[in-house]
Amino acid sequence: MKSEILKKSSMTESLTGQQVLVTGADGFIGSHLVEQLVASGARVRALVYYNSWNQIGWLNDISTEVLQSIEVIQGDIRDAERVNGAVTGCEYVFHLSSLIAIPYSYVAARSYVDTNITGALNVLQSCRSSDSLTRLVHVSTSEVYGSAQRVPIDEDHPLVGQSPYSASKIGADKMAESFYLSFELPVVTARPFNTYGPRQTARAVIPTIASQLLSGCSELKLGALTPTRDFNFATDTAAGMIALALCKQAEGEVVNIGSGREWSIEETAKILMEVTGREVPILCDEDRIRPEKSEVNRLLADNTKIQKLTDWKSQVSFQSGLAATSDWIRQNLRYFNVERYTI
Template sequence: MLSLLKWCKTMTETISGKKVFVTGADGFIGSHLVEQLVASGANVRALVYYNSWNEKGWLRDVAKETLDDVELFTGDVRDAERMRQGVTGCDYVFHLSSLIAIPYSYDAPRSYVDTNVTGALNVLQACRESDALTRLVHVSTSEVYGTAQQVPISEDHPLVGQSPYSASKIAADKMAESFYLSFGLPVVTARPFNTFGPRQTARAVIPTIASQLLAGRETLNLGALTPTRDFNFALDTADGMLALALCKEAEGQVVNIGSGEEWSIAQTVEMLCEIVGRKVEIVTDEVRIRPEKSEVNRLLADTLKMQRLTGWKSRVPFYEGLSKTVEWVERNLHYFDVDRYAK
């Protein structure tokens, strides 16, 4: 947490001792954010998607001594009343709950509207009705930019709905914007680029590659190799969200969170092969190929606004982050079914 403490020295706010509500806390990025919040002294209420198995999602991977300090709050962002209950009494809200897999959005677009748009509306409305709220961090995605029309991609880049997923996130972002302009809601939209790291599933390309290599597969089943992405390690992304939460000047703003570097999928494969110590054949998996007009070919973040507002910048080098991810995947290979691609 040294990096966050450095940023906080230039800010008047602190998260320590504050009540914080995190939606999507049981997800990949959300679980890392919960850890960072607890380490910063926050009192965390973590939304966990209700299920009859009482599963905590990726919060099960969080150390017990950390989780003991977290209030687990079961529910669903599509339930407006439950979101009011979750937001009640909280100083800060981080809204991460979302359906995120792009391929499944081609099959079930209504599900994305219900969760990503209506869910965001429920959180926004709950925050508007709160008398305790200091700031809401609404979490977007770089996918809303579509294929880059200018590089690096700044926050004023046109928004393009190249998939039902990205269209649903654009709608949610615009809803957040409307609540700031119409009602003065203290909301900031954090727009992270491609986050990776421990706890990411095979829905994403890096754990897909790592799990197949570690499982001893002789071939890699992948989609397009030429697209480039701005990969940012999960702890850096979580720190960026925290920095924005503590920045009053960010209210009403859309702010990119990224590394400012881009790597092709082919380059990523090469580095992962080096880390694992294996060379394998690459086979095109048609399931992973997006429709031609839906493929986002290049994503590279302009992070100047983020640095100006908060002083934040990505700190974990890509190769180091890949190595940490491989270590985690190797310890948890039982989570991965390398013979089946999960949308």
């Protein structure tokens, strides 16, 4: 967004003692982010999706010590007043709350507009009216790039709405851009590539593969095998978000968070077979195939900008991350129904 040459920040910011809001804290990435923020000394307010069972999602999976140290509030990202109350008094805001499953967006597009675009607008409006905000990290997705037109994919790559999900995230990203350009809101758009790790559900490919293998399947049901993805372990993604939150030079920028390496779905499945010690034939399941023009065939991050702006770099190797993810899934197979395709 900005034209000046980017440089690493010469001022050191710290989250120690700062009031921080995480929307979508009950989700997969959000719960890992909460853990890292607490470890950094932040005072964390976690916005979770309201439900009558008083469930707090994957925050139940974090340690009791960490959970007791945070403020959990229930709400709905579509509720402007509730969001405004959550933002009030916070120095840093991380906006992760979104609907993310691509197949479900094919049948429920309006809910993606309501949650992903209107939800982002609520956060942006609340941050604009805040008298305590230092910086907002708006979380995007690499899906907004569509299939790579050039690799590696830098932040100037064209945006392509190849699914209602990606279109809704493009809309949200552009709202964030407009609030920076129109109102000088201190917002950075973090654009993570494919994140994986403990607590991810079977709507994503790595848990889909690992849960089937660990459940003793005789064949592995998958969709397309040739698409490639730049996979990043959840703790690396969360660390990238924190690095950008602490970087004033990132304000007004879109910044990729990715390893700069890619693996095909077939390669990923074969590594997981080695990790789990189970080798089975792969069956192409037509129900798991995206519409032809909607499939994103290649995602590979250019991470030059985040490395220029911050000291961030990925720390967890793909093989180590897959092993850790498989261990977690093995201990939590009750969350996975391998007989049913999760959209």
